[in-house]
Amino acid sequence: MHGSIQGFALSNKTETSLTPRQMAFRRFVSHRAAVISCVILGLLTLLVIFAPFTARYGVNESVQVPPNSFLTPRANAWLGTDDIGRDLYSRLIYGVRVSLIIGLFSALISVTIGSVVGAIAGFRGGKFDDIMMRVTDLFLAFPFLVTLLIVRNVLGAISWVQPITGEMNSVRFIILLFSIFGWMGVARIVRGQVLSLKEREYIEAARAVGASRRYIIRRHLLPNSIGPIMVALTFSVVGAITGESTLAFFGYGPQAGDGATSLGNLVGAAKGAVQTGFWWLAVFPCLMLVIIALSVNFIGDALRDATDTQLDRGI
Amino acid sequence: MIRYILRRLAWALPTMLIVTFLVYVALRVGTNPVESYKRSNPRVTPEKIQQYIDINGLDPNYVLGYFRWLNNFLNGNWPRSIKGSREVWPALKDAMANTLRLGIAATVVGVFFGLIFGLLASLRPGGRRDIAINTGAFVGISIPPYISAILLQLLFAVYWQRWFGSSLFPTSGVYPAGHTGFDLFLMLKFMALPTIVVAIQIVATYSRYLRSSLLDVLNSDYMRTARSKGISERRILIHHGMRNALIPIVTVAAIDFGSIVGGLIISENIFSYPGMGLYFLKSFSDGDFPLLMPWMVIIVASILFFNLIADISYAWLDPRIRLE
Numbered sequence: 001m002h003g004s005i006q007g008f009a010l011s012n013k014t015e016t017s018l019t020p021r022q023m024a025f026r027r028f029v030s031h032r033a034a035v036i037s038c039v040i041l042g043l044l045t046l047l048v049i050f051a052p053f054t055a056r057y058g059v060n061e062s063v064q065v066p067p068n069s070f071l072t073p074r075a076n077a078w079l080g081t082d083d084i085g086r087d088l089y090s091r092l093i094y095g096v097r098v099s100l101i102i103g104l105f106s107a108l109i110s111v112t113i114g115s116v117v118g119a120i121a122g123f124r125g126g127k128f129d130d131i132m133m134r135v136t137d138l139f140l141a142f143p144f145l146v147t148l149l150i151v152r153n154v155l156g157a158i159s160w161v162q163p164i165t166g167e168m169n170s171v172r173f174i175i176l177l178f179s180i181f182g183w184m185g186v187a188r189i190v191r192g193q194v195l196s197l198k199e200r201e202y203i204e205a206a207r208a209v210g211a212s213r214r215y216i217i218r219r220h221l222l223p224n225s226i227g228p229i230m231v232a233l234t235f236s237v238v239g240a241i242t243g244e245s246t247l248a249f250f251g252y253g254p255q256a257g258d259g260a261t262s263l264g265n266l267v268g269a270a271k272g273a274v275q276t277g278f279w280w281l282a283v284f285p286c287l288m289l290v291i292i293a294l295s296v297n298f299i300g301d302a303l304r305d306a307t308d309t310q311l312d313r314g315i
Numbered sequence: 316m317i318r319y320i321l322r323r324l325a326w327a328l329p330t331m332l333i334v335t336f337l338v339y340v341a342l343r344v345g346t347n348p349v350e351s352y353k354r355s356n357p358r359v360t361p362e363k364i365q366q367y368i369d370i371n372g373l374d375p376n377y378v379l380g381y382f383r384w385l386n387n388f389l390n391g392n393w394p395r396s397i398k399g400s401r402e403v404w405p406a407l408k409d410a411m412a413n414t415l416r417l418g419i420a421a422t423v424v425g426v427f428f429g430l431i432f433g434l435l436a437s438l439r440p441g442g443r444r445d446i447a448i449n450t451g452a453f454v455g456i457s458i459p460p461y462i463s464a465i466l467l468q469l470l471f472a473v474y475w476q477r478w479f480g481s482s483l484f485p486t487s488g489v490y491p492a493g494h495t496g497f498d499l500f501l502m503l504k505f506m507a508l509p510t511i512v513v514a515i516q517i518v519a520t521y522s523r524y525l526r527s528s529l530l531d532v533l534n535s536d537y538m539r540t541a542r543s544k545g546i547s548e549r550r551i552l553i554h555h556g557m558r559n560a561l562i563p564i565v566t567v568a569a570i571d572f573g574s575i576v577g578g579l580i581i582s583e584n585i586f587s588y589p590g591m592g593l594y595f596l597k598s599f600s601d602g603d604f605p606l607l608m609p610w611m612v613i614i615v616a617s618i619l620f621f622n623l624i625a626d627i628s629y630a631w632l633d634p635r636i637r638l639e
Contacts, residue, residue, distance in 0.1 A: 143576040145580050150345050153346060267465075
């Protein structure tokens with residue numbers, strides 16, 4: 001109660017001097033779930049960055065001398081152990097590390113490509129725009145897993161992209177694979193934003209004083225689309241993380257051996273553990289994946305609310 | 316209107332050809348059919364290989380090969396599967412029947428509950444019920460289908476058995492092993508879990524769709540007019556609100572086909588339900604070109620069909636579109 005009164009007084013006092021960015025920040029902070037999500041993700045990131053200290057065992061290290069397989073959660077293995085006696089808690093930390101890397105990098109690549117392609121398509125229109133929309137329509141209409149598997153195999157079979165993509169079950173390959181998919185959604189969002197922005201007066205003014213297309217896109221359109229781009233970024237992070245775990249679940253993910261144990265590998269291992277009733281192997285990795293996906297989605301949702309209202313007020 | 320439909324239909328055929336050609340090339344590059352044929356049949360003679368290449372249209376020239384394949388496909392001259400040399404059509408037919416049953420059940424259940432939740436949420440926007448439903452839908456969208464599948468399986472099949480002696484739902488197949496004939500009750504029991512997994516996604520999306528669309532409608536002027544005429548609140552909601560709010564949803568529904576199939580593939584795999592999804596994953600990992608191509612043709616045709624329906628229903632509801 002006290003906080004809200006104070007907040008009200010504060011916003012009343014400084015109403016005139018708030019920049020749009022500050023207003024957006026306020027709206028973001030008022031989304032309680034998003035703030036909690038930020039805290040959770042921050043803690044997870046810390047846990048993951050300091051993995052050598054926070055994890056109690058190595059990723060492929062067994063907890064104790066055999067018999068050590070399928071131990072229930074206990075003092076020396078907080079979340080239990082898997083079939084060959086490795087600590088699930090430590091493996092989760094390393095798994096989240098790989099999954100976050102995959103999510104972040106492929107989202108960054110796809111947002112970069114998607115913003116450029118979407119901005120150009122939306123701004124120029126015409127043939128390029130038509131073709132791009134048709135292609136992305138088609139790709140997005142197909143069941144995701146089917147396209148993912150086929151594109152994965154095609155990418156792996158073309159020999160001249162091998163130096164860029166690396167081995168088919170490497171983390172690099174997965175990152176590039178999801179970048180190929182991710183940019184399409186981003187491009188559509190940015191295109192829509194640019195289409196609505198380009199009719200605004202200030203763009204017309206820029207054009208009237210003879211600004212080049214490149215200048216207008218770089219200085220006006222992209223900076224003003226930053227809200228939707230940020231939202232797209234969060235959604236492609238989730239898309240890549242859950243997509244990677246889907247792939248790994250069906251056995252097409254990164255190789256688990258050399259430091260590439262991802263959340264997907266752990267969730268995939270859960271498939272076998274379910275029938276035999278080793279619940280911890282299924283519940284904890286699934287829970288972790290759900291927590292990450294939910295947190296990032298909540299943040300994206302709050303970002304959209306924060307930036308959308310700003311547009312509605314016609315700033 | 317008829318001219319519009321005919322024009323869309325005239326477009327659908329070339330699109331179909333182009334997309335199947337792309338799929339043909341992608342499958343040939345991605346799964347390398349000749350190699351996988353040799354892998355599955357190690358002692359095969361060169362004549363057999365040549366025969367396999369001919370009937371599948373695996374010409375070195377992709378365009379020529381595609382038309383060879385198309386010719387054989389249209390004439391019903393379908394090659395047999397590379398593993399066990401099975402007929403393709405019976406397998407595909409069974410898979411299709413199973414998946415249609417699952418897909419329709421999940422869609423009906425999902426849309427029904429989705430619309431109910433959406434309606435309940437939009438009656439008092441911002442209220443406690445709205446927040447609960449909205450958060451629930453958000454969680455439902457965020458959870459990938461295989462996770463709900465694993466957790467449901469763990470709870471209802473494995474742990475139910477431990478706690479209560481017998482499992483509530485079976486976890487795999489359409490019928491228990493050795494069962495023959497038709498048994499509706501048994502079938503429903505086996506379908507329950509895979510249906511729920513797909514339906515969760517549908518409920519979550521549709522409750523969100525309906526909520527946003529219904530809120531738009533409820534804030535419009537004609538709703539106020541209806542209220543001022545003294546029509547009962549219930550009649551306003553059903554006759555004016557729902558009717559208009561459902562219009563945009565009908566068009567979205569048709570395009571959602573791809574994501575429902577995606578959910579089905581995952582759900583079928585986890586519950587070993589012998590449908591289109593299991594069919595695809597199995598033949599894909601074998602690199603079984605003769606099994607894969609017809610599957611792809613059916614999927615592409617259904618995607619185009621549902622897109623067509625979306626376009627037509629949109630044009631029917633909004634006459635301005637027809638002029639294009």
